[in-house]
Amino acid sequence: MQAAFDRDNPLEAWRQVVRPGEVVGLKVNCLAGKGISTNVPLVEAVCERLQQAGIKDIVIWDRLNSDLESARFRVNERGGPIRCFGNDTLGYEQELSTYGSVGSLLARTLTQVCDAVISLPVLKDHGIAGVTMALKNVFGAIHNPNKYHLDVGNPYIADVNMLAPIRSKFRLHICDATTAQYEGGPSFMPQWTWPYNGLLVARDPVALDYTGWQIIERKRAEKGMKPLKEMKREPAYIATAADAHHRIGINDPKKIEVMEV
Numbered sequence: 001m002q003a004a005f006d007r008d009n010p011l012e013a014w015r016q017v018v019r020p021g022e023v024v025g026l027k028v029n030c031l032a033g034k035g036i037s038t039n040v041p042l043v044e045a046v047c048e049r050l051q052q053a054g055i056k057d058i059v060i061w062d063r064l065n066s067d068l069e070s071a072r073f074r075v076n077e078r079g080g081p082i083r084c085f086g087n088d089t090l091g092y093e094q095e096l097s098t099y100g101s102v103g104s105l106l107a108r109t110l111t112q113v114c115d116a117v118i119s120l121p122v123l124k125d126h127g128i129a130g131v132t133m134a135l136k137n138v139f140g141a142i143h144n145p146n147k148y149h150l151d152v153g154n155p156y157i158a159d160v161n162m163l164a165p166i167r168s169k170f171r172l173h174i175c176d177a178t179t180a181q182y183e184g185g186p187s188f189m190p191q192w193t194w195p196y197n198g199l200l201v202a203r204d205p206v207a208l209d210y211t212g213w214q215i216i217e218r219k220r221a222e223k224g225m226k227p228l229k230e231m232k233r234e235p236a237y238i239a240t241a242a243d244a245h246h247r248i249g250i251n252d253p254k255k256i257e258v259m260e261v
Helices: 010-014 040-052 065-070 108-113 134-141 156-160 164-169 205-222 237-242
Strands: 023-028 057-062 082-086 097-099 102-104 116-120 122-126 130-132 170-181 198-202
Touching: 010 040, 023 040, 023 108, 023 134, 040 057, 040 116, 040 170, 057 065, 057 108, 065 082, 102 156, 108 164, 116 134, 122 130, 122 205, 130 134, 130 205, 134 156, 134 164, 134 170, 134 205, 134 237, 156 237, 164 170, 170 205, 198 205, 205 237
Parallel strands: 023 057, 023 116, 057 082, 116 170, 122 170
Antiparallel strands: 097 102, 170 198
16 A cells, blocks of 8 residues: 555555544445455455545445355444445335446445445456456346346456446455456356455555456466457456546556556
8 A cells, every 4th residue: 555655654555545533435346255355364455454544334245145144244234334236135225327338226324334445356267257346246236137147248347347436435455466367257166266366455456457457367367378469358447447437547558557566
């Protein structure tokens, strides 16, 4: 965080993202259970830093309470400064939010509870969408993600990211790449995982996804596997998210500054 925000200490960096008095949501990804989901110790470390930065109300959330529990999170809907629950606790808004090709009901956790959201996806392959990281993690905020996997998720994933509460509230993306997966996702397939032992941190979800995609492609090549384009699941939605109609972020590697610390 210090390197990403060019600050002298971590709390100064966190204060560039959140402000005291805000309710901060941590959107984790627990679809694959304990095998390859957002790690609990990482979320605990983020919570600790947020509290040190003056945040007194934190909500860890994902689509379902059962998903959270399968990834070893403890569901806590009411008590304490740190709550944890799925969208099945508060449900979804009654009116559709629309942009381009999508129309979805947004989770009330996002629209009514959280002032700001930090996204904590996982670095992994996706058997339909190519890869699943920051941009696709927002599918956990809508009621009908199953509708948006046609054509390798393009342009649907980019369009979901344009829905107003998602665009305005998702402020930071911390991709858990301690264990990453290069084939067989989004389910946990241990034969195709490897210990990358890293985190990808960015405000720009497009730049993060492009960078993570290249990491996966390099691992596939190392293992003698075809690139995703040859498998007909190149994640073109990453470029769509950067185009003139979306402008969510940058996917040009010449303009992405990658700092390794």
